[in-house]
Each structure stands twice: as structure tokens, then as C-alpha cells.
Amino acid sequence: MTYEISINGKNYRLELNQSAGQWSCRLNGREIEVDAVLARPNVLSLRIGNKAYEVKCERVASDVHIWVGSQRFAPEVRDPRSLRSRSHAADDHGPRKLTAPMPGKVVRILLAQGVEVEAGAGVVVVEAMKMQNEVKSPKKGTIQKILVSEGAAVSAGDVLAIVE
Amino acid sequence: MFKKILIANRGEIAVRVIRACHEMGIAAVAVYSDVDRAALHVRKADEAYPIGPAAASESYLNIQKILDVAARSGADAIHPGYGFLSENAKFARACAEAGVKFIGPTAAAMEAMGSKTRARQAMERAGVPFVPGTSRGLESFEQAQQVAEQIGYPVMLKAAAGGGGKGMRLVHAAGDLKSALDSARSEAERAFGDGEVYIEKAIINPRHIEVQVLADEHGNTVYLGERECSLQRRHQKVVEEAPSPIVDPDMRRRMGEVAVRVAQAAGYTNAGTVEFLVDQQKNFYFLEMNTRLQVEHPVTELITGLDLVHLQIRIAKGERLPFTQDDVKVRGHAIECRIYAEDPDDNYFPSPGKITLLLLPSGPGIRRDSGMYEGWTVPMDYDPLLAKLIGYGTDRDQAIGRLTRALSEYFVGGIKTNISLFRRILNHPDFRSAKIDTGFLDRMLKQTNEQPDSQADAEATEVAVIAAGMFATLGSAAAGVDERSATDGSTNTVESASNWKAAARREALR
Numbered sequence: 001m002t003y004e005i006s007i008n009g010k011n012y013r014l015e016l017n018q019s020a021g022q023w024s025c026r027l028n029g030r031e032i033e034v035d036a037v038l039a040r041p042n043v044l045s046l047r048i049g050n051k052a053y054e055v056k057c058e059r060v061a062s063d064v065h066i067w068v069g070s071q072r073f074a075p076e077v078r079d080p081r082s083l084r085s086r087s088h089a090a091d092d093h094g095p096r097k098l099t100a101p102m103p104g105k106v107v108r109i110l111l112a113q114g115v116e117v118e119a120g121a122g123v124v125v126v127e128a129m130k131m132q133n134e135v136k137s138p139k140k141g142t143i144q145k146i147l148v149s150e151g152a153a154v155s156a157g158d159v160l161a162i163v164e
Numbered sequence: 165m166f167k168k169i170l171i172a173n174r175g176e177i178a179v180r181v182i183r184a185c186h187e188m189g190i191a192a193v194a195v196y197s198d199v200d201r202a203a204l205h206v207r208k209a210d211e212a213y214p215i216g217p218a219a220a221s222e223s224y225l226n227i228q229k230i231l232d233v234a235a236r237s238g239a240d241a242i243h244p245g246y247g248f249l250s251e252n253a254k255f256a257r258a259c260a261e262a263g264v265k266f267i268g269p270t271a272a273a274m275e276a277m278g279s280k281t282r283a284r285q286a287m288e289r290a291g292v293p294f295v296p297g298t299s300r301g302l303e304s305f306e307q308a309q310q311v312a313e314q315i316g317y318p319v320m321l322k323a324a325a326g327g328g329g330k331g332m333r334l335v336h337a338a339g340d341l342k343s344a345l346d347s348a349r350s351e352a353e354r355a356f357g358d359g360e361v362y363i364e365k366a367i368i369n370p371r372h373i374e375v376q377v378l379a380d381e382h383g384n385t386v387y388l389g390e391r392e393c394s395l396q397r398r399h400q401k402v403v404e405e406a407p408s409p410i411v412d413p414d415m416r417r418r419m420g421e422v423a424v425r426v427a428q429a430a431g432y433t434n435a436g437t438v439e440f441l442v443d444q445q446k447n448f449y450f451l452e453m454n455t456r457l458q459v460e461h462p463v464t465e466l467i468t469g470l471d472l473v474h475l476q477i478r479i480a481k482g483e484r485l486p487f488t489q490d491d492v493k494v495r496g497h498a499i500e501c502r503i504y505a506e507d508p509d510d511n512y513f514p515s516p517g518k519i520t521l522l523l524l525p526s527g528p529g530i531r532r533d534s535g536m537y538e539g540w541t542v543p544m545d546y547d548p549l550l551a552k553l554i555g556y557g558t559d560r561d562q563a564i565g566r567l568t569r570a571l572s573e574y575f576v577g578g579i580k581t582n583i584s585l586f587r588r589i590l591n592h593p594d595f596r597s598a599k600i601d602t603g604f605l606d607r608m609l610k611q612t613n614e615q616p617d618s619q620a621d622a623e624a625t626e627v628a629v630i631a632a633g634m635f636a637t638l639g640s641a642a643a644g645v646d647e648r649s650a651t652d653g654s655t656n657t658v659e660s661a662s663n664w665k666a667a668a669r670r671e672a673l674r
Contacts, residue, residue: 041644129514
């Protein structure tokens with residue numbers, strides 16, 4: 001199996017083969033001695049050479065995070081043989097969405113449609129777990145649309161407003 | 165002894181109290197709201213009763229529903245935990261009238277302490293040291309202006325019925341007083357249904373140190389040392405430790421004696437906490453008394469060797485304190501981290517959701533009081549406190565070392581937690597040298613760029629690349645059966661068979 005994996009903007013080519021519980025591994029063409037035990041679902045005990053690591057796989061919705069110690073990585077894994085390829089190109093130009101960071105209730109709309117907004121200015125206040133949190137504009141621009149009303153219940157990821 | 169105790173709470177504290185009940189051979193009754201059916205406290209209890217919708221006002225704060233459950237279950241006492249009804253004098257009184265023992269102080273003692281302004285009047289008479297300010301609620305903006313001029317800026321506005329930082333405003337200059345007063349009042353009104361606000365001289369960068377007291381119903385009151393609670397964010401405690409690194413035996417005795425006087429002036433019984441502000445010259449000023457068991461009570465338990473919940477129950481049953489002040493010895497050092505469901509990378513937004521992976525720390529000097537488990541969905545309706553991790557050692561350095569080690573073992577996946585924040589705090593040179601005050605955390609959080617956590621080193625990155633490939637190769641086998649059916653919704657009819665398959669694949673990996 002060959003994967004193209006990118007982490008923090010760097011690309012790696014990983015060849016992995018597994019047979020009879022043994023792994024063989026080449027990273028960017030370099031042979032690496034690895035040994036792995038799935039200690040429990042989502043937890044790998046990994047040996048690379050004689051160094052030992054406990055690696056955790058965290059799955060949240062469609063995101064997969066890999067934790068090595070206390071460091072978190074968000075790798076993008078592409079299998080060149082498959083057509084599936086995920087990319088989340090962040091775009092600073094054009095309209096940007098403000099999304100609810102967690103499920104909760106909209107308690108206040110701070111800026112009206114059509115109003116100019118600075119980057120980092122609060123637009124909508126969402127309450128969850130006894131905390132009120134301002135959802136802030138990701139860029140300087142104009143509020144193109146407010147999509148929720150005060151009192152509305154929202155889920156994580158719901159679009160609250162669009163800034164153009 | 166009581167036969168059966170109802171715990172009018174949820175989360176880690178409900179579990180904590182249930183455990184104490186079982187240790188003492190007492191049956192434990194849980195109550196739960198609609199969103200808490202699967203909560204850990206329900207699993208641990210002997211009996212459990214639904215008390216209504218998620219909104220606390222319709223469940224955990226509903227006095228009648230709780231008392232109905234007490235009657236139905238035949239509970240002879242109620243432990244209120246902290247928060248919710250724990251400092252509600254009406255509830256304490258209603259319990260007494262219903263013939264159920266409230267495990268805590270009397271309604272009268274609570275009322276004396278519950279209003280910060282009234283508490284202050286009683287304490288002034290008992291000769292307790294105070295921060296300069298008004299002991300009454302402000303009647304007008306003009307009065308606020310006048311008092312502020314008199315005691316000098318900066319001043320602090322505080323809600324009389326307050327707690328948890330709600331209705332508090334720091335005012336640096338006269339020009340900001342009006343808007344701060346208005347917003348403090350409306351916030352207090354919203355949070356507590358009482359807009360009464362008073363004013364005090366603000367002590368800049370004070371330490372927040374509190375003294376645990378315990379009083380039986382026969383007139384014996386003792387103090388159990390202090391807790392340093394200076395590490396706060398938005399006036400919420402984040403890390404607490406005992407003893408305080410700046411309190412020596414003489415200061416401990418002086419603070420303890422004042423705390424006992426405060427408790428006695430209010431006719432206080434059961435466990436309570438007297439909070440002090442301590443300035444840079446180590447002068448201490450009475451702040452308020454919390455008439456409940458505190459979140460951070462475990463650090464006191466570890467350094468005194470006492471179980472505060474056991475003692476609360478014994479005192480409520482009418483027993484005498486089984487020791488005197490002279491018997492209380494402080495030994496070692498304990499530090500507590502409050503693990504919250506919140507996102508440190510996103511301004512500490514609350515982060516409810518399903519816990520998909522949970523790895524737990526253990527080993528020497530580690531105590532974990534938790535209300536969560538793997539597979540549980542953290543509801544969005546309540547306080548985001550998930551668990552408390554407490555490290556204990558012979559001295560402060562060892563406690564820090566153990567806690568740091570335990571934090572590296574602790575993993576909560578699926579939701580965001582503030583675990584990484586504690587790593588930063590415990591490694592901070594000012595924390596290590598105990599140069600802390602209530603402004604420490606805000607200052608530390610402003611130093612954004614030095615985040616060793618996010619500075620991925622090359623070695624770890626390679627490990628992550630290899631592991632990512634392995635997890636992709638292993639596919640659903642590595643994710644666990646439950647995860648697979650939960651995420652892709654595939655109907656796996658023969659659940660046990662697929663478990664076997666997953667186990668077989670795991671075997672094949674070896």
C-alpha cells in the first residue's frame with residue numbers, strides 16, 4: 001500500500017505492507033524498521049527502531065487527528081490508487097462563513113446585515129454550558145447575511161452568518 | 165447512621181458523594197435530567213429517579229421534584245454537592261420541613277453568608293479584616309461615584325448575590341464607572357435574579373487563598389489548612405493547591421483563627437470555606453464564605469488525610485468532630501487541575517460532544533475524580549467540568565512532577581479539553597517558583613507564541629505519518645466496532661460476531 005500523506009504543508013510518500021503481523025515500511029524511499037500493536041481501538045503501540053511510542057487516533061466527524069505524546073497532527077492521507085482526495089483549501093478571498101463552534105443557543109446578534117465589520121469583531125453570541133461566547137468575524141468586510149435569529153438552537157458547524 | 169442519602173447533583177461531585185456513601189454502607193439515590201440518563205452518577209447509584217428536562221431550573225434546581233424523590237425513595241438525608249441547590253437556604257429549610265436532613269449548614273447560617281453584603285455586616289462585628297468599601301448595596305450611581313473617590317481607584321464592583329465572577333467589574337477610572345455599574349447590575353439580575361451590586365477597593369494582582377473549616381452541631385469548629393486558588397480565568401478557578409506556597413505555620417494559624425471566628429459568628433455547621441484576598445505584603449482580607457463543599461476539596465483531603473464527605477455525613481448525623489484542632493496536621497503537597505470540556509485553541513469555547521477515546525492516568529500520588537467515561541456524550545446544558553486530576557507528593561516539586569506525568573497519560577478524544585493548558589501552567593517558570601497571583605493565567609495566555617505543544621518536531625511528525633498510514637491500512641478494525649457503526653451507520657446485525665472479527669484482526673497485528 002502506498003500513501004501520500006501531508007502534514008503541516010509537507011508531503012510524505014509512505015509505503016506500508018503488512019503480512020503475518022509484520023510491517024515493512026519505507027518513508028520517502030527510506031527503509032524504516034517498525035513494529036506495531038493495536039493496544040485497543042484507536043491506540044497503537046509503535047516501535048520505530050527501539051524507540052517506543054503510544055499513538056492515538058482521534059476521530060471527530062470527518063476529521064482524523066493523530067496524537068504523538070501531547071502533539072496533535074492533522075494528516076491528510078491520500079491513497080493514489082483511489083480517487084478520493086480530500087482537501088480543505090482555506091480561502092481568504094470571497095465570502096467567509098461564521099459557524100457555531102459548538103451546539104448551543106443564539107442569545108444575541110451583535111451586528112446587523114449590511115454593516116461593516118473588522119476582523120475579530122464579535123458578530124453573534126452563542127450560549128452553551130452556562131458560557132456566552134462571541135463568534136467573531138474571520139475577516140474585515142461586510143456582513144452579507146445573518147442566517148440565525150436570537151433564541152435559535154444551533155448545532156456545531158451550523159452557519160450563523162456570512163461575511164463578504 | 166443514615167440508611168439512604170439522595171444526591172441532588174450530577175457529574176463528578178455526584179459520583180464523589182455516591183462513593184463516600186458506599187464506603188460508609190449507605191445506599192445512594194441519584195436524580196437525573198432527561199439528558200443525563202446515561203451519566204456516570206446514574207450508573208454508580210443504587211437507585212435513580214428522573215426529574216425532568218435538561219434545563220436545570222426544571223430539574224436539578226427544582227426543590228419540589230427533589231423532595232418528591234426523597235419521599236418516594238425513603239432517603240433520610242440529602243447531599244447537595246456544589247452549585248445547583250447547595251447554597252439555597254430555601255432548599256435547606258424545605259428539607260428540614262420535610263423531615264430530611266440537609267447535609268450542610270442551616271438555612272439561617274446560609275442566609276447570613278449568602279448575601280455578601282449581609283455577611284460583611286456580621287463579620288465586621290466579629291472583627292474580621294475587610295477590603296475597604298461599602299458593606300451595603302449601592303443605591304445610586306452618585307453614591308458609587310462618591311465611595312469610589314473616597315477609597316480610590318481602581319475599584320471592584322460585585323454582585324451581592326454573586327459567585328463565579330458573574331456581575332463583577334474592575335473599574336480603573338471614574339469615566340468607566342457608569343457603564344460598568346450598569347452592566348454589572350444587569351448581569352447580576354440575569355444570573356441571580358438580584359441586581360444588588362456593591363463596591364470595594366480593587367487589590368491588584370492579589371492571591372486568592374481560602375481556608376477550609378469544619379463545624380459540628382455541638383459548637384466545635386476547626387480549620388483544615390488553606391488552599392491556594394490564585395490560578396483563575398474569568399474569575400473561575402483552574403488550578404488549586406494546598407498548602408499555599410506563601411503561607412507559613414504562623415500565617416496559617418492566624419488565617420485559620422479568623423476563619424473559625426467567621427464561621428462561629430454565623431452559627432455555622434458542617435463543611436464551609438472562608439475565602440481571603442492576600443496582598444503582596446501578605447495582608448489577608450475576608451472575601452466571602454462559601455457554604456458548601458468546594459470543587460477543590462480533594463487537595464485538602466490529601467494533605468490532611470481526612471475525608472471531608474465522610475465528615476460532612478457524620479456531622480449531619482449529629483456526631484461530634486472526632487478530632488481537635490491540635491490533631492490536624494498538614495503533610496505533603498497536593499495540586500488539582502480542573503479538566504473542562506473547552507477548546508484552548510479557540511478561546512476556551514465550551515466543547516460538548518461524544519468522548520470517543522479515553523485513556524486514564526494512574527500510579528503513585530494520583531487521584532482522579534471524574535464524571536465521564538468513554539462513549540458518553542457530554543451534554544451542552546451544564547457546567548463544562550468533566551473531571552479533576554489531583555497530584556500529591558511529599559513536597560510541591562514532587563506533586564508537580566507527578567501531575568505532569570499523569571497529564572501526559574491522560575487522553576480525552578472526541579471533544580476538546582483544557583489538558584494542554586495545564587502542561588503550560590505546570591512548566592511555567594513562575595508557577596514552578598510559586599510566583600502566582602490572580603493575574604498569572606491571563607498574563608501567561610497572552611504570551612501566545614511560545615507554545616512548545618504546537619511546534620511539531622521532526623521526529624514526532626514522522627511517527628505521525630507512519631501511524632496515519634497504519635490506521636488507514638487497518639481501517640475500521642482499528643477504530644473499534646462501536647465507532648464504525650456509529651459513524652457510517654451501517655447495520656451490523658451480528659454485533660458479537662463482528663467483535664470477534666475485530667479481535668481476530670487485532671491478534672493478527674501482533
